[in-house]
Amino acid sequence: MRFHPKSPQQAGFVRYEGAERNVRGIHPGIFGLANALARDGRLSEADYSWWLASNLWYDAAYINPQLVDASVYDRTLNPTAQAWFKVSAGHLLERIPGYLSLLDRYAVPWREVRSNDPGAVLYEDEFQLVVTPWLTQPGGDEGPEMLLEARSGQVKATKGTADGT
Secondary structure (H helix, E strand, C coil): CCCCCCCCCCEEEEEECCCCCCCCCCCCEEEHHHHHHHHHHCCCCCHHHHHHHHHHHHHHHHHCHHHHCCCCCCCCCCCEEEEEEECCCCHHHHHHHHHHHHHHCCCCCEEEEEEEECEEEEECCCCEEEEHHHHHCCCCCCCCCEEEEECCCEEEEECCCCCCC
């Protein structure tokens, strides 16, 4: 499957992340964003129950890369590591809209990014990969990515890099 910027659905990998960079200068994934809402006590009782059940489902549905290789998300070794779903992991992707709706309810901006080559692979299994994005590699060039920015369900496709430039 070859990447074609006019057809983002053809990209082999997809990532859902915060539209804004965090204090470390990265776009945190949507699971991290939802976890922060729960950790900070910002979720309603119903949303907290949904979040907990959903996280438990994901924990059972696929491997946590950190349990296979603790260095994958080591902030010293791989400070910009990020996880991407393979678009073939439909059973995992079909539950993502619930997380996006949760973020929308709490006004947390998010975006969808698709790519056939998101970065240097640190970990891979049948459903996901964890990479150091090309844009953060020393001397790295822009990766062939399609950025789909979204907030509150409105999606705008733009050709560009992972940070929208």
